[in-house]
Amino acid sequence: MTKKILFAVTNFSDINESIHTGVWLEEFAVPFLTFKATNYELAVASPKGGISPIDENSLSCSNPMEWDDAAKYLKNTQILSDVDYENFDVLFIPGGHGPMFDLAYDKKLTEIVEYMYENKKIIAAVCHGIAGLINAKNKNNDSILKYKHVTCFTNKEEKIVKMSEFMPFSLEDKVKSLGADFIEHKPWSEHVEISGNIITGQNQNSALLTAEAVISLL
Numbered sequence: 001m002t003k004k005i006l007f008a009v010t011n012f013s014d015i016n017e018s019i020h021t022g023v024w025l026e027e028f029a030v031p032f033l034t035f036k037a038t039n040y041e042l043a044v045a046s047p048k049g050g051i052s053p054i055d056e057n058s059l060s061c062s063n064p065m066e067w068d069d070a071a072k073y074l075k076n077t078q079i080l081s082d083v084d085y086e087n088f089d090v091l092f093i094p095g096g097h098g099p100m101f102d103l104a105y106d107k108k109l110t111e112i113v114e115y116m117y118e119n120k121k122i123i124a125a126v127c128h129g130i131a132g133l134i135n136a137k138n139k140n141n142d143s144i145l146k147y148k149h150v151t152c153f154t155n156k157e158e159k160i161v162k163m164s165e166f167m168p169f170s171l172e173d174k175v176k177s178l179g180a181d182f183i184e185h186k187p188w189s190e191h192v193e194i195s196g197n198i199i200t201g202q203n204q205n206s207a208l209l210t211a212e213a214v215i216s217l218l
Contacts, residue, residue, distance in 0.1 A: 003218050004041040005090040007032065008109055008132060009077060010098030011046045013053035015166050022053030024096035025063065026204045027126045029070035031092055031211035038215060042073075043088070047106045049079035055096045058204070085112045088121070090214055095127025095153065095204070100167055104131035117144045117197065124214050126201040127153045133198075134174055146179035148195040151202040154184045 009023050035042055046052050052074040085091075091112060093103065103109055113136035116123050123144075125133055130152035136144045155172045158164045176182045184202065185191040191202040192209040199217070201210035 002039065002041050003090065004043070004088045005035050005092055005214075006083060006085060006088040006112075007042065007044040008080060008091060008093045008103065008112070009044060009046045009052040009074065010096060010102055011048045011050070011052060012098040012101040015097070015101075019166060020053075020056060021097040021101075022055045023074065023094050023098055024127065024204050025054050025058040025067055025071060027094035027096065027129065027207045028074065029067040030207040031094065031126075031214075032070045032073065033066055034208065034211040034215070043078060043083065044073045045078040045080045045083045047080050047102055047108065049077055049082070051075055052077050053098065055098070058096065080106070080108045080112070083112075085115065088116075089218065090122040090124065091116045092214065093125040093129035093132040094207070095125070095129040097128055097163060097167070099128045099131045100169070100171065103129070104134060104168070106132070110135045113144070114138075120197050122197050122199065122214055122217050124199040124201075124210055125152075126207050126210050127203050128171060130175065130200055131171055134178065143178035143180070144198065145175060148180050148198055149183055149193040150175050150180040150195065150198070151183050151185075151191055151193045151200050153203055154187065156184070157187045157203060160187055
C-alpha cells in the first residue's frame with residue numbers, strides 16, 4: 001500500500017508590526033518534493049486551515065523553481081481537526097519561527113503526535129518544528145522526548161539570527177527540560193537525530209537529511 005505522510009504546518013505570521021514569520025520554505029519544500037518523488041500520498045494541514053504563511057526570509061531568487069510548486073500546497077491547507085490522522089504513516093512538521101507561536105500549543109497536534117508515537121508511526125520535525133512535540137506525553141505521562149536523542153534549532157543559531165528575544169521560549173532549553181538527550185552540531189550543520197520512531201533535524205540545512213531518514217525508516 002502507498003505510504004501516507006501528513007505535514008503539519010503553521011498559520012502564524014506576525015510576531016510584531018515589523019517582524020513577520022511563518023514556515024521556512026526549504027523545510028517544507030525539500031521534504032515535500034522528496035516524498036512526492038517516491039509517490040507517497042501527501043496531505044498538508046494546519047490548526048486553522050487555509051494559508052500557511054511563508055517566512056519572507058526564506059524566499060530567494062536562488063531557490064530552485066520546484067520549490068514554487070511545493071509552495072502552492074501552503075495556500076489552502078486542510079484543518080488539522082478534519083484530518084483522519086490514524087490513516088497516516090508519518091507526521092512531518094517543518095519549522096520556521098511560526099510553530100513556536102501556534103503548533104507548540106495546539107491540542108489537536110499534540111493528540112496526533114501522541115497517537116503516532118503510541119502506534120509506532122514515524123514522527124519527524126525540522127528546526128522549530130520540534131516545538132510541535134513538546135507537549136506530547138507517553139502512557140506513563142512522561143514527555144515522548146524523555147531519554148530520546150533530539151536536536152532542534154539551537155540557542156547559538158537563534159542568537160546568530162537575532163531572534164532570541166522575540167521567541168516565547170527557548171526551544172533548546174525546553175527540549176532539555178523535558179529530559180531529552182539534546183545533541184547539537186555547529187550552527188547550520190546538516191544534522192539529524194533518529195531515536196526510535198522520532199526523527200529531528202537541527203535547522204533548514206537538515207531538511208533533506210530528515211526526509212531521507214523518514215524514507216529509510218519507511
